[in-house]
Amino acid sequence: MKRAFFYLLGVSCGLFISPQLFAQQSTDSLLTSATLQECIRYAISHQPVIRQSLIDEAITDRTVKSKLADWYPQINLDYNIQHALKIPTTIFNGNPVQQGVANSSAALFGLNQNIFTRDLLLATNTARDVRKQSQQTTTRNQIDLVASVSKAYYDVLLTAEQIKVLSEDITRLERSLKDANNQYASGVVDKTDAKRATISLNNARAQQKAARELLTAKQAYLKELMGYPTNSGDVPLAQDSAAVASQVSGEDTLLTADYKSRIEYQLLQTQESLLQANVKYNKWSYLPTVSAFINYSFSCLSPDFNKLYSQDYPSSMLGLKLSLPIFQGGKRVHNIRMAELQLQRTQWDYAALRSQINSQYVQAMSTYKSNYNDYLTLKENVQMARDVYDMLQLQYKEGIKTYLDVLVSETELRSAQLNFYNSMYQVLSSRIDLQKALGTLTANY
Structure with missing residues (x-):
């Protein structure tokens, strides 16, 4: 009876505590304030593709150990x-x-x-390179993930900034509509100004609604890349546009590409080492077991x-x-020649990769320079559009300018601000592509 009592007590406590532990784990898996670095670290820890790559590494390690186990007495x-x-x-x-x-x-x-067996000798000589190849594959997947998460993070952040711009624009239009109605009520102007203000206000609200729906979709894509729980709320971004803008610099245009820093080049070097070992393996076929x-x-x-x-x-x-096999119909000669041709083929892989890396670098650098120039131009346009709007707003209140002039300047200001944030995303996105082409984008966060 005592054993039964303690058994039931243990089961009851387990059922009571387990949901709380599960809830605690779920809560711990959420971010409270996410910078870009925190989002990247979270993605590297939770993204299914990276988790699969790490499991592939473990499988490769076990496979190597399984091959080397044949050195022990059987x-x-x-x-x-x-x-x-x-x-x-x-x-x-x-x-x-x-x-x-x-x-x-x-x-x-x-x-x-x-x-002595050539299979075990091959396993011993290639164990390090096989493990390295698996690790480099994981690194390549991590670099691709860092690029994708960074772009998605910037996209969400700057879309949210555009929504703020539209909110400020709606506030200005509501104030303008109120002024137009007051002037119409006092008989200063006709109903046209109020109608124009209403049309602009409705358009701004519709544009803001579309931007919010788009933000929801972009948040979902960011969560997918990060491996973030789908049933949770949005990822709480901690940075703002000012912090992001500080990352934009013309110094990036002075960098040059280094082939050896690219993970694709390092993978090809590892593959070449494995092919060299394969040539030796086929030559060892003339040796006895x-x-x-x-x-x-x-x-x-x-x-x-x-x-x-x-x-x-x-x-x-x-x-x-x-x-010792004595005669196999020339099979060993053909296998050796085939292995040598496969090794020779990698030299053309190097040539193709160097050409590809150079093309990627030139395209990424050209795109970044173009986007950076657009960013500086649009940044200046925002300030000028704001000055024009403030001046026309003041002149309108003094009766010098018409309401149509104010409305046009307000539209130009909104367009300049939205275009500025679009250009900021383009320059940041192209900067990520440039870093990837240069081989300076890493997964060390």
């Missing part, structure tokens, strides 16, 4: 027991004689030690099954085995 046991339904018969001196007994059992213990063995066996024979194991007849053997 111990085997073979056992059998059998009953002859009819004892075999042989002819001895012209007379049929039954050979053997009805019941038999045998066990064989064997120990085999590989001394050598192993040592020790076998111990015992046999039990009896016509009576109950006395089968009453006496055994042991035997043992110690030896060295050498295996």
